Amino acid sequence: MKITVMTADEQIITVDVDPHETVENVKALLEVEISVPLKQQQLLYNGKEMRNFEKLSELGVKDDDLVMMVSTAASTLSTNNLGFNPDGSAVNPEAFQQHVRSDSNIMAQLFQSDPELAQVVLGNDLNRLQEILRERHQQRSKLRSQQEEELALHYADPFDVEAQKKIEAAIRQKGIDENWQAALEHNPEAFARVVMLYVDMEVNGVPLKAFVDSGAQSTIISKSCAERCGLLRLLDQRYKGIAHGVGQSEILGRIHVAPIKIGNIFYPCSFTVLDAPNMEFLFGLDMLRKHQCIIDLKENLLRVGGGEVSVPFLQEKDIPSRFLDEERYSKQASSSVAPGTSGTTDRSNNVVPLGGQSSGGSRGDVAQGPVFEAKVAKLVELGFGRDAVIQALKLFDGNEEQAAGFLFGG
Structure with a gap:
């Protein structure tokens, strides 16, 4: 040297x-x-x-x-x-x-x-x-x-237990360091921040940036955003309650249907309204499935209606900086309305499922008793398959009207 x-x-x-x-x-x-x-x-x-x-x-x-x-x-x-x-x-x-x-x-x-x-x-x-x-x-x-x-x-003495533990830790750390070096060389993208998926939408004629999240069960809109879009007058407070998940948010109610515009086509959409000032609008799995959306990461597009409309996901420069800071709140809100965690509260502060059921069960655990079978039979008479009917009833905690609306809308 x-x-x-x-x-x-x-x-x-x-x-x-x-x-x-x-x-x-x-x-x-x-x-x-x-x-x-x-x-x-x-x-x-x-x-x-x-x-x-x-x-x-x-x-x-x-x-x-x-x-x-x-x-x-x-x-x-x-x-x-x-x-x-x-x-x-x-x-x-x-x-x-x-x-x-x-x-x-x-x-x-x-x-x-x-x-x-x-x-x-x-x-x-x-x-x-x-x-x-x-x-x-x-x-x-x-x-x-x-x-x-x-x-x-x-x-070191090969029979010294403490020394052997240190040798094991040193070998493990060396492997970690080598793995880190390999990642820097072959997969440097892993150390960059991953920007979440946003698209331009219009809700009731008001343009906004929609956070697309297939991991969220429901489509969510904040109270302030619903008010800005002129939808707060349609809020059904019978569905209010407390959403428990990673955090806790107050469910103010539900807006059953309102038009959203993706590309140049209008689609009907329903929203769960949360008192979440740090989250504006989240396009969840319920509407992604209803409108047969495809998240195309290769082309960086959201395809709606099986491909009849395609809109690009926004680049980081096109996303407001406050949205990038709010992604964690959006994830918290989406997990708060995960299966089995949302419901209306009675006066004793017990959580019961949405849809007026009082069994306390979570979605997907609706009791299949005589009442449930009667609802299934009634919807099957309308021309729907039994499996689809059962799935819809479980999705809406046995609420017959909501299940029917879902089946007709699909």
Whole structure:
């Protein structure tokens, strides 16, 4: 490896040495190069004196590192001007900065090995220079400690349980680090933020950005958005209650049908209205299925009606910044109306399912007794298949009218 040695009289020498070479041998090599007797040399690395018997690898010296050399006659003066403190900062940062600036070779090496430090050396902020020097010292110290620990574990007693646990943890961490490096190289997109899916829609003639979420059971609209769209007058408060999920939101009721415009075609849509100021409009699975929507991630399109209308998902620059911050609230709201979590509340604050049932069961758990069979028979008489009828009744907690509307709408 190569190390750079800076002398007190601003002379720069680059020497090629073995990492396991002793300091004394390095001094002997320098004696030949610059004619300074070995006994008069004092080498400093990170502000600490390098003793003759120590090896470069033990001191943590690596390729392209900088070592300061002073003669014993001027050691005090040089240490005061160009030396380093125990924390890695320069004793005299201004003198150190001027010294490094004046040597084009050192600056060229810095720009290759540490561009950030090189830029700070060329700047005028000495405090920042000291911070960078301390950071580099801490990084080297941490790396040296890790290497020493790994070396100690290598020679640890194989019957020492604690040592074997540390070896196991070190092996596991090494695997994690290698996996991280592989991800950076082969799958860097995994570290980027994933922007959720938004499309332009009109609700009752009012344009807005709709968050498309196939993981949400119901289509959700906030009270403020419903009011802006002129739909609050249609709010059916018989369906109000408390939605429990990741968080808790108040269900103000339901708007049974209103027109939404996707592309140039109008579609009927129903909404669950939440008192959620941090979430505006969420296009959920109920309407995605009803209108046979296809989320085409290859073409970045939302296809509606089996493909009769296609609208592009919005790019990040087209999505209001507040929406990007509200995605977590939207997910919270969508999980709050997940199966078995939403319902109306009675005076004792018990949660019962939507649709007026009092059994306390969740959607999909509607009791299939005589009453349920009578509803199934009535809807089957209308020409629907039995399986579809049962599924619709379970979806709406046994509410016959809602199930019929769903079946007719599908």
